[in-house]
Amino acid sequence: MFQTLINGLLIGGVYALIAVGLSMIHGVMKIVNFAQGDFLTVGMYFSFIFYTLMPKGSLPYWLLIPVAVLMFIFGIIVFRTAIIRVIGKGDSNYILLTLGLSYLIQNMLQLIFGPNFRSLDISNELKYSAITMFEDTMILSSPRLIAFAGALVFVTLVTFFLNRTNMGRAMRATAENTTVAQTLGINVKLVFTIAFSLGTVFAGVAGLLMTPMFLISPQVGTTFSTIAMCAMVLGGLGNLKGAMLGGIILGLVESLSSNYLTMDIAPVVINTVLMLVLIFRPYGIFGQGARKA
Amino acid sequence: MNSKKILGCLKAHPIALAFIVICVLLPAIFRAPYLMRVFTEVFFFAAMGCAWNIIGGFGKQTSWASASFLAVGGYTSILMYMRLGGVSPWITIFAGMALSVLLAVIIGVPCFRFRGVFFAIATIACVTIVRQLLIYFRSFTGGTLGLALDIRLKDNFVDMAFLNDEPYYYMTLIWMLIVVLLTVRVERSRLGYYLKAMSEDQDAAESLGIRSHRMKLKAFIISSVILSATGTMYTFKMAYTDPNLIASFDISVRIGITAILGGMGTIWGPVLGSLICIPMLEVSNYYLADFGGGGAGYAMYGLLIVLVVLFRPNGVISLYYSAESRFKAWRAAKEAARKAMKTGGAV
Numbered sequence: 001m002f003q004t005l006i007n008g009l010l011i012g013g014v015y016a017l018i019a020v021g022l023s024m025i026h027g028v029m030k031i032v033n034f035a036q037g038d039f040l041t042v043g044m045y046f047s048f049i050f051y052t053l054m055p056k057g058s059l060p061y062w063l064l065i066p067v068a069v070l071m072f073i074f075g076i077i078v079f080r081t082a083i084i085r086v087i088g089k090g091d092s093n094y095i096l097l098t099l100g101l102s103y104l105i106q107n108m109l110q111l112i113f114g115p116n117f118r119s120l121d122i123s124n125e126l127k128y129s130a131i132t133m134f135e136d137t138m139i140l141s142s143p144r145l146i147a148f149a150g151a152l153v154f155v156t157l158v159t160f161f162l163n164r165t166n167m168g169r170a171m172r173a174t175a176e177n178t179t180v181a182q183t184l185g186i187n188v189k190l191v192f193t194i195a196f197s198l199g200t201v202f203a204g205v206a207g208l209l210m211t212p213m214f215l216i217s218p219q220v221g222t223t224f225s226t227i228a229m230c231a232m233v234l235g236g237l238g239n240l241k242g243a244m245l246g247g248i249i250l251g252l253v254e255s256l257s258s259n260y261l262t263m264d265i266a267p268v269v270i271n272t273v274l275m276l277v278l279i280f281r282p283y284g285i286f287g288q289g290a291r292k293a
Numbered sequence: 294m295n296s297k298k299i300l301g302c303l304k305a306h307p308i309a310l311a312f313i314v315i316c317v318l319l320p321a322i323f324r325a326p327y328l329m330r331v332f333t334e335v336f337f338f339a340a341m342g343c344a345w346n347i348i349g350g351f352g353k354q355t356s357w358a359s360a361s362f363l364a365v366g367g368y369t370s371i372l373m374y375m376r377l378g379g380v381s382p383w384i385t386i387f388a389g390m391a392l393s394v395l396l397a398v399i400i401g402v403p404c405f406r407f408r409g410v411f412f413a414i415a416t417i418a419c420v421t422i423v424r425q426l427l428i429y430f431r432s433f434t435g436g437t438l439g440l441a442l443d444i445r446l447k448d449n450f451v452d453m454a455f456l457n458d459e460p461y462y463y464m465t466l467i468w469m470l471i472v473v474l475l476t477v478r479v480e481r482s483r484l485g486y487y488l489k490a491m492s493e494d495q496d497a498a499e500s501l502g503i504r505s506h507r508m509k510l511k512a513f514i515i516s517s518v519i520l521s522a523t524g525t526m527y528t529f530k531m532a533y534t535d536p537n538l539i540a541s542f543d544i545s546v547r548i549g550i551t552a553i554l555g556g557m558g559t560i561w562g563p564v565l566g567s568l569i570c571i572p573m574l575e576v577s578n579y580y581l582a583d584f585g586g587g588g589a590g591y592a593m594y595g596l597l598i599v600l601v602v603l604f605r606p607n608g609v610i611s612l613y614y615s616a617e618s619r620f621k622a623w624r625a626a627k628e629a630a631r632k633a634m635k636t637g638g639a640v
Contacts, residue, residue, distance in 0.1 A: 032410045032413075032414070082599060082603060085603050086602065086603075089606070091355065091409040091410045091413070092353065092355045092553070092557075093602055093606060095355055095410065095413055096550070096553055096598060096602045097598075097599060097602045097603070099546055099550070099598065100550075100595050100596075100597075100598030100599040100602060101595065101599060102595070103591055103592070103594055103595030103598065104592055104595030104596050104598075104599060105595075106588070106591070106595075107588035107589070107590075107591040107592035107594075107595060108588075108592050110588030110591075110592075111584070111588050111589055111592055115588070218588070222542075226417065226421060226542075229414055229417070230418070233411075233414060262429065264425055264428045264429045265425065265429050267421050267422075267425045268421075268422050268425045268426060268429070271418035271419075271421050271422045272418075272422065274414075274415075274418045275403060275415060275418050275419070278403075278407060278411065278414075278415055279403050279406070282407075
């Protein structure tokens with residue numbers, strides 16, 4: 001029981017990281033990025049490429065900075081070439097565009113790396129290292145623990161960024177009302193670009209943190225896409241803390257349902273939770289304020 | 294709509310008429326089974342795209358639950374065929390339709406409370422639930438392994454099983470044309486006008502007394518019934534079904550994209566979209582299968598979607614419309630010039 005909860009909590013942290021990125025993009029430019037899971041896959045492949053260049057048996061977490069920088073650049077490119085053209089043009093446009101991007105990214109990755117599953121060649125010491133607690137009744141697997149901690153650190157950093165820096169304040173102002181923000185002299189285009197790229201960085205970092213525990217394949221992102229979307233809706237749109245808690249709750253729900261029911265039924269439970277929340281708490285579990293749905 | 298009206302319609306659209314004639318004559322001209330199989334797939338996706346178009350195009354409700362209805366049709370018929378001793382799919386197709394009405398109400402009633410992207414997310418949740426349930430009840434549905442029919446060696450109409458490709462070709466062609474006619478009917482009915490009004494501005498439409506929830510549900514049910522019937526035919530054509538083939542979110546997306554690529558909210562848009570997508574995928578799968586790690590076809594597909602959304606948001610068919618209007622303007626200008634010549638320039 002405890003073990004299940006802990007596993008759920010730890011994986012929930014990573015879901016939270018993806019969901020926070022998604023929620024940030026939605027909060028600022030009112031776009032739900034259906035390709036978020038594929039950005040995560042891109043992050044995983046970046047980590048994979050870099051890791052083959054590193055000396056054997058080194059820690060993959062040193063890759064944090066190169067992966068984050070590359071994802072930031074990737075985000076800027078995607079945003080400037082495609083996404084910027086559909087902002088404010090209606091829901092079906094961006095849904096389709098991001099779905100198209102998702103197809104494109106998945107299959108480009110397959111084209112380059114092939115459809116096979118790959119994994120980082122990390123040392124077994126890291127892979128199987130764990131902290132046992134309470135006289136071996138509870139095992140904290142180190143990669144999971146690190147992923148959870150990394151996710152927490154990133155979310156804290158972004159909260160700090162949003163509340164304490166000028167760019168963050170500009171971002172919140174844009175999220176509140178784009179037109180007014182523009183009249184006040186905020187460079188909305190720049191804000192959008194940075195928000196989107198930060199969203200991609202979050203997905204990429206989540207990808208990096210997951211590589212020690214998950215196999216890498218071009219299609220791996222789709223599951224995370226759905227889960228992140230659920231977490232975002234659960235927490236209330238544009239609500240970063242909500243998205244974070246939503247991710248953790250979904251991690252717990254998934255872990256509990258796959259442990260006590262079966263693996264196949266876990267997505268059913270998650271999506272049922274999502275439907276129930278949408279019906280009964282349309283502002284999200286923690287949300288207050290207005291939403292247009 | 295009587296036959297005279299249909300003929301009148303076709304006269305007004307010579308390209309549509311030419312397309313139908315070519316499709317009818319195609320198997321007689323080229324005796325190529327592969328070509329026929331590709332076109333059967335084209336007609337299937339065209340029919341599904343038209344069905345999606347009723348709710349997604351006219352009503353602008355981007356539903357991603359289409360695959361669930363395909364699955365209902367497919368699984369109902371295949372299960373009744375296997376478990377009840379070979380009930381003809383021509384009978385069970387109606388059972389599938391009835392069940393899909395039920396599912397459409399179950400999905401539609403909660404989902405149509407949401408607007409825009411929330412509706413999309415809710416339908417994604419629904420399609421995932423249906424797919425996972427099909428996997429979960431594996432003793433009944435065969436799980437991820439799917440169900441295979443042993444009708445491959447039969448050749449009769451009652452079992453919807455043919456040895457040649459021609460019967461399937463004509464069956465799907467006729468079905469696609471029926472679905473196109475149905476969408477014409479829906480578009481010109483009261484429901485069609487209501488849907489268009491709601492897609493422009495739901496609040497305004499509601500203030501004029503349109504019960505939007507009910508109208509959307511009606512369109513959703515029509516769309517789901519068509520999808521379910523298509524699902525039955527698709528399953529019996531394949532003689533096989535599994536949750537990934539017929540019930541996945543991926544298939545829903547491909548159905549929606551077929552319609553949107555061609556031009557959503559237009560009659561021939563989904564057909565055009567299917568005519569572009571399916572052959573493109575087939576050709577690239579044939580020639581580019583060994584290129585890199587594979588997946589070149591779908592990468593091109595994704596690129597095509599991105600390009601269409603960015604540069605032709607009204608679909609490929611808008612190219613035809615703009616060309617048509619330019620042609621008309623050119624003809625009108627020529628006419629005016631001729632008249633001016635006749636009257637000696639004194640206009």
